[in-house]
Amino acid sequence: MLRSLSIRDFVIVDRLELEFSPGFTVLTGETGAGKSILIDALALVLGERADAVVVRSGAERAEVGAEFDAGGSETLAGWLKANDLAGDGNALLMRRVIESSGRSRGFINGRAATAAQLREAGESLVDIHGQHQHQSLLRPAVQRELLDAYGGLADAAKAVAGRHRAWQQRRESRISFENNAAAFAAEREQLEWQVRELEALKLGADEWPELTAEHSRLAHAARLLESAQLGVDAIAEGEGSSLAQLNAVLGRLNNLVDFDPRLKEMLELLEPARIQLQEAAHALRRYGERLDLDPRRLREVEQRLDSVHGAARKYRVAPEALPAKLADAKARLREMGEGGDGEALRRLEEDAHAAYMTEAKKLSAGRKKAAKKLSDQVTQAMQDLAMAGGQFEAALNAAAEAAAYGLENVEFLVSAHKGMPPQPLAKVASGGELSRLSLAVQAVTSRVAQVPTLIFDEVDAGIGGRVAEIVGTMLKQLGGRHQVMCITHLPQVAATADQQWQVSKTTANGKVSSRVTVLDRSQRVEEIARMLGGVRITETTRKHAAEMLKGSDS
DSSP states (O other): EEEEEEEEEETHHHHHHEEOOSSSSEOOOOSSSSHHHHHHHHHHHHTOOOGGGGBOOOOSSEEEEEEEEEETTTHHHHHHTTTOOOOTEEEEEEEEEEEEESSSEEETTTTOHHHHHHHHHHHHTEEEESSSSGGGGGGGHHHHHHHHTTOOHHHHHHHHHHHHHHHHHHHHHHHHHHHHHHHHHHHHHHHHHHHHHHHHHTTTTHHHHHHHHHHHHHHHHHHHHHHHHHHHIIIOOOOOOOOHHHHHHHHHHHHHTTTOOTTHHHHHHHHHHHHHHHHHHHHHHHHHHHHHOHHHHHHHHHHHHHHHHHHHHHHHHHHHGGGHHHHHHHHHHHHHHGOOOHHHHHHHHHHHHHHHHHHHHHHHHHHHHHHHHHHHHHHHHTTTTTTTTTTEEEEEEEEEEETTTEEEEEEEEESSTTTOOOEEEEHOOOOHHHHHHHHHHHHHHHTTTOOOOOEEEEEOOOOOOOOHHHHHHHHHHHHSSEEEEEOOHHHHHTTTTEEEEEEEEETTEEEEEEEEOOOOHHHHHHHHHHHTTSSSSOOOHHHHHHHHHHHHOO
């Protein structure tokens, strides 16, 4: 819902800060006081076309800011995140600045946003019904979505869209195969040849590092053996070996330790060294015994290395990457799978199309029932809104081709008067009629409508008396489920509101300004009395106004 609206130097508004409440709010005031300017300002921050003429005379720029509670819309939250425009918590801040030069800038949650992005966000937040461009009810997609939501068909519509995507993917695969059959066959043949060659190589995932280590060992076996023997000789077996000399030192010191106990500390340091030298000599002997001088095995390993190196050069990868190359080739072949068979692709496409048609026909049947019910209920509501004899029809027209949204286009048709054939909503409805039709549709579908804030302008055009009371009652009921605002000249409508704001003009220093006053109970009586009696307000009109307010509370 809309929490607040801030307006600076916009047309005849110099400074205005408004806080909004849930429920049904009416804006009243003399003609020309600037009631529609508030809606124009809100429409501007919701992405409507900007023009330098909206900048207040003498000001450098006009600025409009709005804060919304957007916590109830997962769709909007996802859109904000996808566009890197998400804010903190549920608050959504939108701002529009129009320079006197005509340049316009938009912001969402403090980040720069285009007018198109403002409009996209606004479509999930506010619907303005009247002589304004921001009217979702005129958009075919919205009409279809509204009918689906009304009929409880949202999940069925998603299923149809999913089946359509699967069908189109199969279709594209088949067309791609037919258009590129030769290239496809060549690629598959090449991959099959690669798989055969790499499988014949039989290079294991860990074989390459083991192979290179074994080759290094075999190639240097003689030097390794010689070095190991030299080590054994130097440590333990050669003349004057380290171990022999250390044993001699230890024996001499052991004979002298009784004469000087301090030698015991040196003996304790040398004894571990003797043990380690013995173990090192033993390890070198075992190493030399296991070391194999095998020229035949060396030749085998070198041949294996040559084969692997040759394959690596051929496929332009590192030797250790050859197993991954084989896995990729196999995966691509599996991916191509039945793609090498045009007939199989056609069968898959036909199966996907049949699955789509099954779901689409179910959706069509559901839409047919929902369209009949919606048409009857909105037509009935029209009779109560000074459109006697009028008729509303949610028409289902066969689509030129099967689409992601189903087999039919949804189009709202209306005949405002008895005997006139139904025509598209945008072509036959005047501003006042369109606003009342919107009210009728919203009242009927209010339980499923997704937009939280509804604004009605000129909803009372050409009506009065009992019809005005019905309009007021419908708006109040709608306000139980949505935040509803309405500009009205009718006291019957104003009396039903939960809140009433008075818009008035003042003049200071030769400049006209518009201001808004939130009316309390007594002020509402005065304003409704003015709406009843005009310039001259009598006690009778005040009494009548009080009775109207009291009646709306019951």
